[in-house]
Amino acid sequence: MDLIKPYVYEVTRRLPDKMQDDVALELQSTIEDMLPEHPSEEDVRAVLTNLGDPAVLARRYSDRPSYLIGPALYDQYLNVLKLVLPIIMIIVVISVVAEKILSFSGETSMLSIILSIFIQTLFAAASAGIQSVFWITVVFAIVERSTKSEEEPFGKAWTPDQLKNKPAIPKKRLISNWELAGGLLWTAVGVTVYLNASSLFAIYEQENSEGLNKAATVFNEEILGSFWPYIALLAGSSLALIIYKWVLKQWTIKLAVINTLYNVLWVILLSLMLSHPDLFNSAAVQELEGALQSDLSNLTQWVRLTVIITVVVFSGIDIFEGFKKAREGRKYKKLEVEQVDRTTEFLKRRL
Structure with a gap:
């Protein structure tokens, strides 16, 4: 046969x-x-x-891969999922809890509220998680199929010579996934709070047992909205910096300088926003002054100054840590070179 x-x-x-x-x-x-x-x-x-x-x-x-996401991209795919999914879950929980608190009427038992929050959070988190996994998978699958089989993703054919440009990264210089996740979480929560400031920072009154009604917003919505282009620019800069860190995977002097510029931009924007004389809603201030029977002009100035000083301190710490990690990596590399030189000299003497 x-x-x-x-x-x-x-x-x-x-x-x-x-x-x-x-x-x-x-x-x-x-x-x-x-x-x-x-x-x-x-x-x-x-x-x-x-x-x-x-x-x-x-x-x-066949030139077509028989898998959805191949081994060259799989680790990066998992890392992105590990970064994105926890942040989405946290934002979902915060949104659901805030919504339930603002709609609380006082007539529902605490147990019912807890069960409602749990069920709604479960469904919202599942929906957001499935959509996130789907779109991340689609992006990686497109990248997988847009490159030739003999190439690595992004069109770079791998050769042993590439190892010369990829030395071992010292631990003190390494950018961890937790650091990247923290940056993403901070950006996502910050933008979410800004966009929902009129609901989150407001004075609520209960009328006729029908729930809480908004009496006045703490911030002037018109003034707050005028800063949106700058907030969007800052959020975009933050995401670009996080992506750059993810690609670089280690602290360098160049990255530390870029991080400094970002922190300076953040401090300047926040200072301009908080120092605006009409940032706080006069109606809300009057409501609080009437309820507390006290002049709050000094309190608002104290809040502005305290927030600005706090941000300046934490930004300074972040800048210092960036340069410190970059310099520690350079010291490590110098010591490594010196150790190699000493080993070479020792072998020469023995031979």
């Missing part, structure tokens, strides 16, 4: 039409070269067994 033709057919039928004829000729020639001059059926069986399953061999000929 001729086993060669069925084997070639089983391979080529799994390939695109434009490849089938060329692969059939190549595979037929390969099999004939592997066989002795007068092959027996056992010889043919041995050669076909050596070539392996036709389905597996067809995947080797």
Whole structure:
């Protein structure tokens, strides 16, 4: 029985039409070269067994990956999921809890509120998580199929020479996933709070047991809204910095300088916003002054100054830590070079 033709057919039928004829000729020639001059059926069986399953061999000929996300991208795919999903879950929980607190009427038992928050959070988190996984998977699948099989993602063919440009990163210089996740969380929560400031920072009054009604917002919505382009610019800069950290994977002097510029931008924007004379809603201030029977002009100034000083201190610490980590990495590299030089000199003396 001729086993060669069925084997070639089983391979080529799994390939695109434009490849089938060329692969059939190549595979037929390969099999004939592997066989002795007068092959027996056992010889043919041995050669076909050596070539392996036709389905597996067809995947080797095909340019299309047989997996959704291949090994070259899989670790990065998991890292992105580990970064994004916890942040989304936290934002969902904060949103649901805030909504329940603001809609609380006082007539519902605490147990019912807790159960309602738990159920609503569960469904909202599941929905947001599924959508996030779906779109992240789609992006990585597109990247997987937009590069050639002999290349790494983003079109860079791997060679051992690339190891020369990828030295081991000292631990003190390494940018951890937790650091990246913290930056993403801070940006996401900050933008969420800004966009919902009119609901989160407001004076509520209860009327006729129908829940809480907003009496006045703490911040002037018109003034707060005028800063949105700058907030969007700051959020975009933060995301760009986080992506750059993710690509770089270590602190460098250049990264520390960029981080300094970002912190300076953040401090300037916040200072301009908080120092605006009409930032606080006069109606809300009057409501609080009437309720507390006290002049709050000094309190608002104290709040502005306290927030600005706190942000300046934490930004300064972040800037200092960035340069410290970058310099520690350079010291480590210098010590490593000196150790190699000493080892080389020792070997020369011994030889």
